[in-house]
Amino acid sequence: MDEPKYPRRSPRRETMIIGALRTDDGDEIPCVVRDVSKEGARISVSQREPLADSVELKLQCSQGSVRMRVMWRDGPFAGLSSLNVGLLHSRT
Template structure:
C-alpha cells in the first residue's frame, strides 16, 4: 500500500500537551523544558538548541507522579524527539516524608510529653 513512499515513518498516535518538565542528566544537571506531545513510545520536547543533551537522560513531568528514562531520537532547532525506554512511578510526597520520619525515629526514644499551648501565668 505504501510502496511509493520511502520516507513514511510510522509512529504511535500522539496527544498534544504543554507540560512543564525537567531533564535530568546522569551527571545530575537539571534543564527546564516542556513536553509538546507524547505517545506510548516517545515524546517531543521543547528545549533550547544551546543546551547540549546526552544520548540517555531522565525526564520528570512537574505535577505528575512518574519519571521516564528516555533516549535521544532526533533534534531540530529547539525541539527534541525522544524514545521512552523505561517508565517509573514516584511515591506521593506525603508517603516519602512518613518513611523518612519512621527511619529517623529510634526505637529506644521515649517522648516526655507534649508542649502545652497555654501561656504561663508569669
C-alpha cells in the same frame, strides 16, 4: 519544523506539560513536553546546550521520572523515546 519522516507506532496527543531533563551529572534542563505517545515525546528545550544520548524526564505533574533516549534534535525541539514503553503515556 520538519519532523522525521518515519511511521508512528501509536498516535500522538498534544500537551503543554512543564518538565525537566536530568542529566547523568545531575544537572536539570527545563523543558516543555509538546506531545506524547506510548513510545515517547516531543519536547522543546529552553536551553541550546547539547543533550546526552539518554536523560531522565521528570514531569511537573509527577513524582517520578522516566528514562528516555534522545532520538533526534532540531533546534529547540527534540524527540525522545521511552526506554520503558507505555510508562510515560500512563503518567500524563
